[in-house]
Amino acid sequence: MAYDHKRIEEEWQRRWREQGTFRADNNSAKPKYYVLDMFPYPSGAGLHVGHPLGYIASDIVARYKRHCGFNVLHPMGYDSFGLPAEQYAIQTGQHPAKTTEENAARYREQLDHIGFSFDWGREVRTSNPDFYKWTQWIFLQLFNSWYDPRANQARPVSELIARFEGQGCQGQDASVLTGDSEEFIGAFTAQEWNGFDERTRQMVLQRFRLAYLSDAWVNWCPALGTVLANDEVKDGVSERGGHPVERKRMPQWSLRITAYAQRLLDGLAPLEWPESLKETQRNWIGRSEGATVRFPVGDDFIEVFTTRPDTLFGVSFLTLAPEHPLVARSTTPDRRAEVEAYVHTAKNRSERERQAEVDKVSGVFTGSYAKHPFTGADIPVWVGDYVLGGYGTGAVMAVPGGDQRDWRFAKHFNLPIIAVTEGANIGKEADERKDATICSEGFLKGLKVPDAIRRAVKELEKIGAGQGKVNFRLRDAAFGRQRYWGEPIPIYYKDDIPYPLPESELPLVLPEVDKFLPTESGEPPLARAKNWTYEGHPLETTTMPGWAGSSWYFLRYMDPHNAERFASAASINYWGQVDLYIGGSEHSTGHLLYFRFWTKFLFDLDLIPFDEPAKKLVNQGMIQGVSALLPFVAKISVPRGVEYLSGNSFTPETTPLLYVSGSLAAQSEDKVTQQILERLRKYWPEFREKEAQIRIEPKLSRVNVDINLVDSHNVLNTEGFVDVKKSQFTEPREIDFLTDQDGRVTTIREVEKMSKSKFNVVNPDDIIEKYGADTLRLYEMFLGPLEQSKPWDTNGIEGTFRFLKKFWNLFHSEAAPATAPATVPSTHRVDPIHITEEAPTKAELKTLHATLKKVTEDIGHMSFNTSVAQFMIAVNELGALKCRKRAILEPLTIALAPFAPHIAEELWAKLGHTESISTAPWPQWDAQYLEEDSFSYPISFNGKTRLQLEFPLTLGKEELEAAVLANPEVQAKLEGKAPKKVIVVPKRIVNIVV
RNA sequence: GCCCGGGUGGUGGAAUGGUAGACACGAGGGACUUAAAAUCCCUUGGCCCGCAAGGGCCGUGCGGGUUCAAGUCCCGCCCCGGGCACCA
Incomplete structure (x- = not known):
């Protein structure tokens, strides 16, 4: 009759499984509730106690909602494409599908033991062809769509073609495009369009498609034959292997998320998401209002974007990003060598680096001058790596009087600093105040900044030198990966022009390859596949990124076995948006932005009736590990050289590895040194002879000890520890401990990330x-x-x-x-x-x-x-x-x-x-x-509680006050003085001010 | 540098502007038991006065402020964690 959790839990888990207790029905008269957990990637390490935190919370809500009469959709599946499986495959030769399968099975087993009420009949895996068929299908819809600025929504490309055929492409189409491909497309008439050859037409359409191929800057690592993410590059070399990395422009599939920037921003307000998460997304989207300004340089012009057109008369130079296409053309012959050298090094620094080193100013003068649109003054054109190629136009008008970065640049290179605002101390720093008054001569003089901005834009537009513009920081999302373990992109090439695979060819199944590595010529792994062609034409060899499947998976759960559609309209209409979405905040700008983007896109195509995926979102916190750290004698300095006492360089062989009790190490160095001396005498007879001449200086380091070897008082299980250590050595080695006065060895606790390498993982x-x-x-x-x-x-x-x-x-x-x-x-x-x-x-x-x-x-x-x-x-x-x-x-x-x-x-x-x-x-x-008859009032004097008095709740404020003041204890405290004031808050407190 | 979190006993944490420390761990004491486990009871923020009953002072990262009353609101700092854009 004792509580036998094992029997009970096995029994009920079996029954729930056998009876399908938590199966959710798509046909129900009940109101629906959709609780979703962020998609896990089934890693080889299995679950630790931190992983289920969010799942337990969502399971509580799911079960609660069932009690409240809701039909609850509470599914689980796996984001099963991903890099770790591929890397493991490269190392071991095992197919990622196999390890993924094993890992998912292990996850399932662990999840089952926790007793979740998931409807496992709806499990999905992104790496299953019947799932990624629809990921590919959505990609084709993106490829076949463009963003119509008039309708403010995605429309079929066929409509765009019809438009071109009827009226050509006039300026407005080009001007509303945003993102990486924002280049002047050039207007053309209907006749011209109709006269274009197929190739030209396709090239033009690429500029509009929501999934498009274009050249983009990437971190290319020739040795690894692959593109690396920013955080895989450290100091210009690859993090793994240390191979050189270069910034290179490569054709890349991208998704035009920038077209949705404004809607992604506007859509945030009504969502019940954490305010901080919404703010992060707002910053990421980075909307800024300003103006473009064109500065003529010879026959060309440099276009800049500025949020402060009011500071136009403070421009003392222009700065181009090293990647800017006009750098080469603007450079005068005498400056060429210097500029090229600078551009070469600057370009190959990672963006992270360029941004992290705030203090280091670097740049180079191109030798040429631009004309100021109003004053006609000559403005020197510089190149500086503080300007990023990917943001705005890749060029800035530098106003050292109004912008601190420009100020630093000007100071460093001795360029003129012109005051733009009244009361600025430009000798010391730039004046970035937005409430200042403009002091430059001309039409802006005396205006406040906001008025001056409006006026400047108007004047720019009047003379045709610029216009008001909204700019977004958000960039288009690179969608191609030079990897194997991802969804193949359903595209083939005819005469190097990309064409979509017909829907009937989906799923385009991931082919078998002999190795999961790039080819010798640096092509992605899929290039190794035999007959990787469609009707004789080569197929695309890059695959989709990890976030492709997770951008729409919530819809598949509604109707996971549908072979005709990604999910039936009926199921989508019934289940609708996710009512509660739980996951980690690390996904705030990646997954959650793409998730919203795809939802809006599918909404535009009338495929789903809502344009936000999740109404309410909660970020669960991380469960950190408590590590046990054990100090050890890493090194003993003696006058003649250094004797290492740990690791592979262990000498002298007669001396054991010395581990030090944490409490001892915390006490004093002397005590540790004393014990080391004792050990040296014991294990190293020669030491005794020389002892008098040797003064040792021990250096301690710490190792992570498996927390399972430590009890609740931090006391180390030394035998267990010795066993583990000895099993790690190839040669037998002595181990000894410097203990504290109780003869114990304690470890030091530290809270850090739960991870295998820190030996602090707790398995559920x-x-x-x-x-x-x-x-x-x-x-x-x-x-x-x-x-x-x-x-x-x-x-x-x-x-x-x-x-x-x-x-x-x-x-x-x-x-x-x-x-x-x-x-x-x-x-x-x-x-x-x-x-x-x-x-x-x-x-x-x-x-x-x-x-x-x-x-x-x-x-x-x-x-x-x-x-x-x-x-x-x-x-x-x-x-x-x-x-x-x-x-x-x-x-x-x-x-x-x-x-x-x-x-x-x-x-x-x-x-x-x-x-x-x-x-x-x-x-x-x-x-x-819950009703009470009386309440025990805290009676406080000047806000400090002094005693408790119980009174019936029926008493009014005045009665209460009288009763309190009549109390002998209160009287005693008052010492005969009358209180200045008595505050009575019924059912709360009485405060007497004296 | 900027943005977002957060700082409360030995520990995890609780507290619509109204009795700071609920609940739990740990610790100390006790009961039961041959013993252990399990269970139950009491004490447990710090300092001080008192034989005791009881009483006093201090206390929510630091410094100010608002208020009858501040962990909670406002201003200025410090520290820790997470994120990121030198974003023109």
Whole structure:
């Protein structure tokens, strides 16, 4: 009759599986609720206790909503394409499909043990052809669409062609395009279009397609034959292998997310997402209003974007990004060598680097001059790497008087600094105030900045030297990857022009290759595939990035087996948007932006009836690991050279590795040194002879010790540690410990990321084995607020385990009044329980309803740690009241079910129910049981609480005040003086000001 | 540098502007037990006065402010974590 979590949990997990308890039906009269977890990538390391945190929270909500009468969609699947599997494949030769399959199976097993109410019948994997068929299909829709600025939505390219045929392409089309491809396309007439050859037409259309091929800057690593992400490049070389990396322009598939910049920005406001996450997206989209200004240079002109056209008369030079196409043409012959050298080095620095080194100013003069559009003055043209090729026009008008970066550049190169605002101290720094008054001569003089901006734009437009413009920081998303383990892009090339594969050819299945590496000529792995062609034409060899499948997967869950459509219209209409989306904040600008982008695109095509994927989003915090660090003697300096005592350079061989108790190391260096001396004498006889002449200086380092070798008081299991260490050495090596005064070896605790390399990973399987899934679930929630990061400390889990045992014992106390134990029609287990049918007391009802109220409200705002605390309070109170009453315990069991579903199911069955507890309606709390007759008022003097006085709640403010003042204790405190003021807040506090 | 979080006992944390430290871990003491485990009870922010009952002072990163009353609101800092754009 003891709480046997293992038996209970296995039993119920089996039943849920066999009975399909959590299958969600697409046809239901019930209202729907869609709870989604961010897609996991099934890594080889399996789950640690940090991973399920969000899943437990979403499972609680899913189960709660079922109790409230909703038809709940709560699916799970795998984002199963990705780099780790590919890298593992390169190392081991194992096909990524195989390792992915194994990893997913392992995930599934671990997830099952936690008792989630997922509808596994809807599981999807992005690497399954029947899933990525539709990822490819959506890609084709993107390829066949353009963004119509008039309709402000994506439209079929066929409409664009019809437009060209009818009226050609006039200026406006080109001017509204944004993003990386923002180059002047050039107007053409209908006749011209009709006269273009196929190639030219396709090239023109590329400029409009939402999935398009264009040259983009990439970090190319010739040695690895691949493109690297910014964070894979360190100091100009690849992070792995240290091979040189160069910035190179390569044809790349991109998605024109920039077309959606404004809508992605506007769509944020109504979403119930964390404000900080919305802000991050706003910053990422980076809308800025300003103007473009054209500065003539010889026959060309340099176009700049500025948010401060009001500072136009403060321009003292122009700066081009090293990548800017006009750099070569603007450079005078005498400057060529210098400029080319600068451009070469600057271009190959990563953007990260260029941006990180704020203090280092670098640049070079091109030798040529631009003309100021208003004054006609000569403006020197410089190249500087503080200007980025990918933002704006890749050129800035430098106003050192109004912009600190320009100021620094001007200072460094001795360029003129012109004051643009009144009261600026330009000798010291630029004046970036937006409320200043412009002081330059001409039409802007005396205007405030905002007025001056408007005026400047008007004047620029009047003389045709520029115009007002909104600029976005957001860039188009690179969509091609030089990798194997991703969705093939359904494109083939005829005469080097990309064409879409017909839909009937989908899925374009990932081909087999002999190796998962680039070809010798540097082509992506798919180029190794035999017959990688379509009707004799070569197929695209890059694959889609990791985020492709996750940009639309939430729709597939609605109708996962549909072979005709990505999901039926009926299922999409029924399930609609995700009601609650839970995941980590690391996805705030990647996944979540693409997710919203694809949703808006599918909405534009009338394929789905909503244009935001998730109404409400919650970021769960990270669970950090608690590492155990053990100091060791890394090095002992002696006057003649250095003797290493650790690692492979261990000498002298007679001296063991010395590990130092953390508490000892914390005490004093002397104590450590003393013990080292003792060990040296012991293990190194020669040392004794020389000891007098040698003064040693030990240096300590720390190693991460497996936390399983450390107890709750940080005491190291030294035998276990020695075993582990010895198994790591190829040659036998002595190990000794410098202990503290108690003879113990302690480790030092540190909170850091939970990871294998830090030996601080806690596996949920181990926790479940010992305490059960219900305890794990409760403890993960009890740890603290969901959104916050917090360290995992297994030692604290006893509290939640004890709670469950106490809860169980409320139903099984043999000390309960001798009433007839309820007969248990449970089909699987017939332990008697001790439950009475007596009417509950007022106190019992109060506990129950206070708990129902708190838990219901807490689930509403995802405050699960406080609900668990309330359950503990309830169990403690009911235990003290010796309550064994069905009328109390039954509703409480339902309330606990979302949190600890196994024990709840078991007790529910024992209470005589034959249906799963998940079908039980949520118990409602009733305020009448919470009403109090009296309240114990804290009586404070000048805000400091001094005593408590109990008064009936029926007392009015004046009566209360009189009663308080009449109290002898209060009188004593007042010492006969009259209070200056008495503040009475009914049911709160009485404050007496003296 | 900028943006976003966060700083409360030994630890995780709780607290609509109204009794700071709920709940839990750990620690200390006790009961039960041959013993252990399990369970139960008491104490547990710091300092001080008192034999005791009890009482006083301090206390939510730091410094100011608003208020009858501030962990909570405002201003100025410091520190930690996360993100990022020298973004024109």
